[in-house]
Amino acid sequence: MDVLNALVLLMNYVIIPATSYGAQLALGGLGVTLVYGILRFSNFAHGDTMAFGTTITILVTWWFQSMGVNFGVLPTALLALPFGIAATAALVLLTDRGVYRFYRKKRVAPVFMVIVSTGVMFVMNGLTRFIIGVGDQNFADGARFLVTASQFKAWSGLEEGLAIRVTTALTIATALVVVAALFWFLRTTRTGKSMRAFSDNEDLALLSGISPDKVVRVTWLLVGALATIAGVLYGLDKSFKPFNYFQLLLPIFAAAVVGGLGNPLGAIAGGFVVAFSEVTVTYAWKKVLSYLLPPGLVPGGLVQLLSTDYKFAVSFAILVVVLLFRPTGLFNGKSL
């Protein structure tokens, strides 16, 4: 019984939250890795692209709510998501046209592009705050729980409850669908294959008649969609605050780098590695141990390795270790 209680506790506070957070990081990391693989630079504006997409989605959600439109048990934000994706895709395509293309034509070194994307980051950052402000916005509606803790306790007879929130289930389901669609697109469609070819060997892709402009356009479309979906899922699961999205850049980059930059499969694996590390290191293990250990051995402290205030240190440490010992990541991406 105690083992089961410990397991449920672990599920409730570590495994489920980390899986959901990992799925969000994976979607964010996919966007970063696509830009890195095809446009060949690290896009520091990705966190703020997510914030912008979420902002537009929130505005449309509020508009729908004011008209009395809702999506039943699911959050209304899902209905607003296509509008957010369209607006974000338009924004990143315009940014590319106005900013990145100029530097691409000049064939500047990737490090210049990183600086350029930092500039874009500040502009998008300002744009988002200008539109929606700096404060917290809660826009989740619909049913809150798929399974509540008390329902679970009544069903199982255990001391510990297991709650599954609708947003958690939604995050995981959406991530699965999006990832499957993305891989199908890259593996089987003509355009998807041409993107992989362009990422693999740009000069040879040109010699094969693949149009670089089209590849770049499709990439930004995908990046806009991935960023918005990741941002909205994160916002529904936690809450929306522009500064949090800026901070998300670090775990997202850690996820993409752990998996191997430029490798989509790696970004997904990396997302879960980072999420599970962050959650397990900042979780207070005392209660789990109290179920598993004989009473005399239960530690007095919280057994929390790191305060949650320092959770970004986990991503940072992972980033440093990977870059020192395995710069191409777990799945052999491109070396930085």
Place this chain on the structure above:
Amino acid sequence: MSFLIGERMTGGYGPVDILHECTLAVGKGEIAVIVGPNGAGKSTAMKAVFGMLNLRAGQVRLGDMDITGLSPQDRVALGMAFVPQTHNIFTSMTVEENLEMGAFLRRDDIRPTLQLVYDLFPVLRDKRRQAAGELSGGQRQQVAVGRALMTRPKVLMLDEPTAGVSPIVMDELLDRIVEVARSGISILMVEQNARQALSIADKGYVLVQGANRFTDTGAALLANPEVRRTFLGG
């Protein structure tokens, strides 16, 4: 009458000219081979013909068309294919995907051409699901040539196709190139192994310091005592 001709080409990558009035030509279904010492500008001359180098003087013609001002991509659309010396395959993609990418511009059924390439290089059929980067050097070169053939080119340009492959594989690769030429495709190639390459060449060009030194049929160049003494080692 030559099908593809680069005439009196002069130019280089920067302000210094590498090519000096260099002329290269290949007829329909012929094999033309460019040989010469290291640094003679062989690869540069190839790149000039394919539009990857700015020419200060001279012109390139395909059929009766002046293509001097066209980009490499436009030349691909006109029926020219180029196999670079290195980085000539998509390493992370399967053999078949490599071939498909070669046919990217085509909107018709590519399966007959795919069969043709597999018949020419049977080993590629066995490895078509394998990542091209996992193949041996000789097999990679076959993928590279196969990718170029997928556009159904009129002219195939090869930059040292036998670089870094074993002598046996080299002979086989050259045999295949002869076969390709017999099907009516003109071939212009740069080769380090001058003796073998000239023996299959209809036309040979010996370049020295970016200029034509000797131009003749392959057999005549092999028989020419001066060419033998200076370039073929006796």
